[in-house]
Amino acid sequence: xxxxxxxxxxxxxxxxxxxxxxxxxxxxxxxxxxxxxxxxxxxxxxxxxxxxxxxxxxxxxxxxxxxxxxxxxxxxxxxxxxxxxxxxxxxxxxxxxxxxxxxxxxxxxxxxxxxxxxxxxxxxxxxxxxxxxxxxxxxxxxxxxxxxxxxxxxxxxxxxxxxxxxxxxxxxxxxxxxxxxxxxxxxxxxxxxxxxxxxxxxxxxxxxxxxxxxxxxxxxxxxxxxxxxxxxxxxxxxxxxxxxxxxxxxxxxxxxxxxxxxxxxxxxxxxxxxxxxxxxxxxxx
Amino acid sequence: xxxxxxxxxxxxxxxxxxxxxxxxxxxxxxxxxxxxxxxxxxxxxxxxxxxxxxxxxxxxxxxxxxxxxxxxxxxxxxxxxxxxxxxxxxxxxxxxxxxxxxxxxxxxxxxxxxxxxxxxxxxxxxxxxxxxxxxxxxxxxxxxxxxxxxxxxxxxxxxxxxxxxxxxxxxxxxxxxxxxxxxxxxxxxxxxxxxxxxxxxxxxxxxxxxxxxxxxxxxxxxxxxxxxxxxxxxxxxxxxxxxxxxxxxxxxxxxxxxxxxxxxxxxxxxxxxxxxx
Numbered sequence: 001x002x003x004x005x006x007x008x009x010x011x012x013x014x015x016x017x018x019x020x021x022x023x024x025x026x027x028x029x030x031x032x033x034x035x036x037x038x039x040x041x042x043x044x045x046x047x048x049x050x051x052x053x054x055x056x057x058x059x060x061x062x063x064x065x066x067x068x069x070x071x072x073x074x075x076x077x078x079x080x081x082x083x084x085x086x087x088x089x090x091x092x093x094x095x096x097x098x099x100x101x102x103x104x105x106x107x108x109x110x111x112x113x114x115x116x117x118x119x120x121x122x123x124x125x126x127x128x129x130x131x132x133x134x135x136x137x138x139x140x141x142x143x144x145x146x147x148x149x150x151x152x153x154x155x156x157x158x159x160x161x162x163x164x165x166x167x168x169x170x171x172x173x174x175x176x177x178x179x180x181x182x183x184x185x186x187x188x189x190x191x192x193x194x195x196x197x198x199x200x201x202x203x204x205x206x207x208x209x210x211x212x213x214x215x216x217x218x219x220x221x222x223x224x225x226x227x228x229x230x231x232x233x234x235x236x237x238x239x240x241x242x243x244x245x246x247x248x249x250x251x252x253x254x255x256x257x258x259x260x261x262x263x264x265x266x267x268x269x270x271x272x273x274x275x276x277x278x279x280x281x282x283x284x285x
Numbered sequence: 286x287x288x289x290x291x292x293x294x295x296x297x298x299x300x301x302x303x304x305x306x307x308x309x310x311x312x313x314x315x316x317x318x319x320x321x322x323x324x325x326x327x328x329x330x331x332x333x334x335x336x337x338x339x340x341x342x343x344x345x346x347x348x349x350x351x352x353x354x355x356x357x358x359x360x361x362x363x364x365x366x367x368x369x370x371x372x373x374x375x376x377x378x379x380x381x382x383x384x385x386x387x388x389x390x391x392x393x394x395x396x397x398x399x400x401x402x403x404x405x406x407x408x409x410x411x412x413x414x415x416x417x418x419x420x421x422x423x424x425x426x427x428x429x430x431x432x433x434x435x436x437x438x439x440x441x442x443x444x445x446x447x448x449x450x451x452x453x454x455x456x457x458x459x460x461x462x463x464x465x466x467x468x469x470x471x472x473x474x475x476x477x478x479x480x481x482x483x484x485x486x487x488x489x490x491x492x493x494x495x496x497x498x499x500x501x502x503x504x505x506x507x508x509x510x511x512x513x514x515x516x517x518x519x520x521x522x523x524x525x526x527x528x529x530x531x532x533x534x535x536x537x538x539x540x541x542x543x544x545x546x547x548x549x550x551x552x553x554x555x556x557x558x559x560x561x562x
Contacts (some may be wrong), residue, residue, distance in 0.1 A: 003382025
């Protein structure tokens with residue numbers, strides 16, 4: 001019973017700031033709820049059917065999925081590459097680890113603002129450097145069209161998060177027993193075979209964790225697009241979370257925003273359950 | 286012998302080229318931001334040459350840099366205090382006691398991780414408004430503490446579980462109650478866990494953008510992340526990139542310093558999550 005007393009602040013806090021809002025958002029999703037006027041009563045299922053007819057919804061979903069696939073492939077690849085680079089040892093190990101991790105200490109919003117300047121026409125250093133080296137003639141518009149806006153944002157995200165995934169994968173790499181590599185070397189395995197048949201299988205748990213974190217994080221992307229591309233050009237880089245924000249605070253409709261939030265939550269719960277099942281299944285096998 | 290040295294140099298060359306290039310790519314944007322914040326640029330606070338003109342302009346931007354800096358420090362510190370208070374007692378309870386609904390409370394706390402920020406912030410905006418904590422720094426800190434709770438509770442629970450039972454029993458024999466044991470014996474033993482939780486809560490609160498964007502309306506109550514982002518929208522016509530990069534530096538320096546000072550704790554926090562999670 002004494003334990004319940006010590007757990008009381010947690011229980012109270014979770015009830016007020018987590019459970020209650022969760023109940024409220026469910027109710028809001030089934031109500032007409034303008035931002036200013038507040039609750040106007042039950043209207044289920046209008047908010048949900050409005051999602052389908054929202055012209056930005058499917059483009060936002062596809063863009064978010066496209067972005068998630070791109071970022072996940074690049075980030076896990078980059079994280080693994082950096083982890084192997086550190087694992088290889090060498091004089092610069094400590095310095096390299098700190099440099100790769102440095103961007104991860106910075107906030108995503110400040111990193112996005114930094115890159116907004118970095119990509120800009122007026123003070124961005126990349127075009128002057130490229131032109132000086134005579135690699136390009138005309139300045140590159142880093143955020144000018146949908147594809148370059150996507151790629152520029154992806155570069156920012158890889159820069160900001162690669163160190164984070166390197167760290168998770170490094171923990172996994174260091175847990176692989178050294179004698180396995182020695183045994184493989186005695187058997188005459190080359191570097192690729194060692195990597196393919198020892199490193200990758202034994203890294204499965206860390207890789208799966210990175211994958212889950214990266215997919216979930218990317219599906220919920222907001223700051224980087226709100227700040228860097230503002231959803232543009234021509235609404236081509238609007239993510240699902242940005243759509244929720246727009247519904248709520250630009251179109252002032254909390255009801256439809258709540259309905260989209262509930263859909264996103266449901267998709268995430270299903271996705272995470274499947275991913276954790278797969279992770280557990282692969283461990284038992 | 287000589288051939289060996291030569292072979293070694295050859296195999297090491299790709300390593301140095303690769304590491305060097307990677308280090309430059311990762312450090313260049315940070316170095317550039319610092320440079321751009323003091324470099325002269327027409328139309329910015331530092332019209333020509335090097336100097337602190339952009340920082341000077343930032344000091345007098347709207348409510349003044351000091352106000353935004355204070356807002357950020359206040360919210361981050363309040364988040365740390367609330368997170369520590371709740372998770373310290375919670376972690377102790379979950380690690381050392383048996384009580385009704387123990388697993389339910391713990392699992393619901395961890396479930397916070399599953400729910401997107403946006404899904405929580407829409408109802409929290411309404412909820413905080415009805416209790417008068419919307420557009421309020423205390424309300425902002427409470428919400429940020431809620432987002433920190435899964436990691437903090439988990440971290441404190443494993444920290445308490447790692448303390449050997451004999452240590453507590455010795456104190457209990459001396460007649461100390463559970464609170465006495467917590468204060469005198471356990472608190473020093475879980476100090477590394479406390480530092481990790483505090484560091485993560487501080488960085489998350491300092492860097493959070495979407496939470497203040499939704500919960501704060503008044504520019505005078507905006508923390509740095511929100512205030513600096515608004516800076517580029519509110520200058521008429523010409524965007525003042527110099528002041529913007531100065532703002533980025535002001536936001537980043539405390540994080541980078543903390544990270545440098547507590548790198549061990551930072552790495553440890555990830556490891557515990559990576560191994561147990």
